[in-house]
Amino acid sequence: AAGVIQSPRHLIKEKRETATLKCYPIPRHDTVYWYQQGPGQDPQFLISFYEKMQSDKGSIPDRFSAQQFSDYHSELNMSSLELGDSALYFCASSLVGSGNTIYFGEGSWLTVV
Amino acid sequence: GQQVMQIPQYQHVQEGEDFTTYCNSSTTLSNIQWYKQRPGGHPVFLIQLVKSGEVKKQKRLTFQFGEAKKNSSLHITATQTTDVGTYFCAGGAQKLVFGQGTRLTINP
Numbered sequence: 001a002a003g004v005i006q007s008p009r010h011l012i013k014e015k016r017e018t019a020t021l022k023c024y025p026i027p028r029h030d031t032v033y034w035y036q037q038g039p040g041q042d043p044q045f046l047i048s049f050y051e052k053m054q055s056d057k058g059s060i061p062d063r064f065s066a067q068q069f070s071d072y073h074s075e076l077n078m079s080s081l082e083l084g085d086s087a088l089y090f091c092a093s094s095l096v097g098s099g100n101t102i103y104f105g106e107g108s109w110l111t112v113v
Numbered sequence: 114g115q116q117v118m119q120i121p122q123y124q125h126v127q128e129g130e131d132f133t134t135y136c137n138s139s140t141t142l143s144n145i146q147w148y149k150q151r152p153g154g155h156p157v158f159l160i161q162l163v164k165s166g167e168v169k170k171q172k173r174l175t176f177q178f179g180e181a182k183k184n185s186s187l188h189i190t191a192t193q194t195t196d197v198g199t200y201f202c203a204g205g206a207q208k209l210v211f212g213q214g215t216r217l218t219i220n221p
Contacts, residue, residue: 033208033209043201045209045210045211101161104155104158106155
């Protein structure tokens with residue numbers, strides 16, 4: 001079965017640079033989530049989209065923005081990167097009405113140097 | 114805001130011993146989900162509990178949802194080395210709020 005696809009899997013950026021992460025949800029899923037997981041930490045909710053509209057916002061810094069496109073893929077844009085942004089970024093998707101089970105992608109490792 | 118607390122943070126057991134992790138929410142949950150994350154991997158959905166007092170089993174894993182729908186537990190009977198990983202509970206209606214996770218390590 002198709003899973004959540006994230007790219008790139010690994011990314012190295014310098015401080016103050018910009019990074020963009022992409023996510024392709026499971027086909028027919030209508031909700032996309034972004035989570036940030038620091039080393040040894042639990043996943044922290046950043047933002048979610050339902051049917052291409054932002055549905056909820058968590059601890060997403062103002063330097064970050066995200067959107068969901070007409071084909072339901074989503075992008076997380078991170079600007080003015082800081083060392084503390086180094087983390088594993090997960091995208092996840094779900095289908096409303098299916099019990100809200102959330103399926104995670106394999107994550108994108110961002111290292112800021 | 115909603116908080117989900119999970120204990121213990123770490124658990125080391127001998128292979129064959131049982132393991133339990135507990136999850137408590139500051140608010141009543143509509144449902145609770147459990148995930149397993151292997152080292153270097155991504156959270157993988159294990160199960161969802163919806164009903165008050167619900168108990169579900171998956172082979173050696175037993176999941177419980179409290180009567181007040183504010184706490185949950187995951188119990189593994191006779192652990193195996195393949196059970197190694199971090200177990201997260203998560204609850205929430207629109208966005209999942211994760212507990213801090215319990216990292217399980219096993220001595221073979």
